[in-house]
Amino acid sequence: MTPPEAPDHQTGTLPPAVLSCPKAAPLTVLKTRKDFLQAARAERQGTSSMMVQARKRRDGETASGVRVGFTCSKKVGNAVARNRAKRRLREAARAILPQQGQDGWDYVLIGRAAVTDKRDFTALKGDLAYALRKLHGKSGSAPK
């Protein structure tokens, strides 16, 4: 494999992120098409290995905790490639989101062709953490 181009934002160098989020935020999975469409209209942040969309739910919605969905379109590849990309995204979300996700938000992780499968796993997790930091910083500075 070609040496992975230096990740633009190396995650190993940054100090442990602010772990102020409430621990044990239950992770549930997005299942309905409507949720995905709403998330797609919200803030997004791309990284080299994935695209992350994040949306803060409105008060009227009954869902609670951190919710997350995964999308891999046909552009990612055949069924085997799509499934593997989704599994790696799911593992990354399981490792990162309970600490760095915020309660009451929906996240959608979108896989990219070839990169999501091939990227080193720690770098993959770093990408997700970087994207979450950017998204939360953005929304915090500009309240709706």
Next chain:
RNA sequence: GCGGAGGGCCGGAUGGCCGCUUGUGGCAGGUGCAAGCCUGCUACGGGAGGAAAGUCCGGACUCCACAAGACAACGGUGCCGGGUAACGCCCGGCUGGGGUAACCCAAGGGAAAGCGCCACAGAAAACAAACCUCUCUGCGGGUCGUUUCGGCGGCCCAGAAGAGUAAGGGUGAAACGGUGGGGUAAGAGCCCACCGCGGGGCUGGCAACAGCACUGGCACGGCAAGCCCCACCGGGAGCAAUGCCAAAUAGGGACCGCGCGCGGGGCAGGUCGGCCAAGGUCGAUACCGCCCGCAGGCACGUCUUGGCCCGGCGGUCCGGGUUGGCAGCUAAAGGGGCGGUGGCAACACCGUCUUUAGAUGAAUGGUCAUCCAAGGGCAGGUUUCGGCCUGCUCUGGACAGAAUCCGGCUUAUAGGCCCUCCGCGCAU
């Protein structure tokens, strides 16, 4: 040893940590009279493929339709025999083609039932002839030789006439049997030999077909993955089928039929009365009676009957709403191993052992380490200069993911293992 042919098998391994899903058991909580259901935790067990793929065939199963099957239409299959639940699949055989061979390929019913097509080229493209040439005979002309000057002979020409013409005709994918010989003026299955073809016959075979001798004397172009004919098969749709529960929405629209019954609303009309010659116009259309203190009840008559619309009941179609849950849902014409019997085989039967994913934004994994294949680089050794061995290091794992299930086919596939056979070379 090199090259090749056929068949079968495998489709990385082990471990640590963290997860997903499902089944069973236990515990806790919630709910309920209870059975039970839901949620969480926990223990143990199960958890992708040879193609899970393409969705190309065949079935199981469910619903719909028709029921008695058949015909028609449409679609499919197509050498013969066998296997199978069935098949367009498999096995064996036949025929033709390819290969030195092992072996491979295959398209394989019917073109003397009928229709259609065969571009260009070519004389002619389907039924047999016409056309051009060819040969001979005598006639005419030219020229050469010879001459006893009358002619004679050779060659050529075009012309017209007669006779013979089944051979030849640059083309084309395909041209009216082929090769050789005889024969002839030139030719011709005109005759002969061999080959091909047709015919009926005999023998072998269940059959496709093969062999044999006889005979005919050539009469039969190709295309049916063109229409078609013949034989056989097929009703349609598909688990997002289908059934149930919950929730939500609507109490719809169109058409047809029934009923016009109790009760109700409306319209026209009717009835009664007034005016009016008649059309018409105005008004009324309710109460009365009996029992009874009231509430209320009862019966009859008058109000006639009848019509239309809404409304009512039944049917068909359309529209609208919900995209939740449960069942179907995984043990079946099952698969595999071993042994036996029958069969050339596919396969069948018997015995015995073993195995068995059920997810639904869709699980069956993520990550790390070591090893094993494989490839590259460097160094050293060796060599028959093709390579081989050792060490270090780097890269790095083919095609591909169940979705109702099963039998096939097709397509994709790194690398490896095993068995049988053929040809060539060397050695013995």
Next chain:
RNA sequence: GCGGGUAUGGUGAAAAGGUAUCACGGCAGCUUCCCAAGCUUUAGUUACGAGUUCGAUUCUCGUUACCCGCU
């Protein structure tokens, strides 16, 4: 998942076994002082691979891509 359909220049379409055609567009040239219009010219593996046939866009089989319907 189950079931159906399509593929021809850049785009949209014809061609019904016998030389691939039409319109718009593109390139180049002519015309014009320049532009437009007009005229001339040019470019296709008929999605791909096999088969049937003398001959395939057409008939048959497979592959690929795209589109549509079904709770």
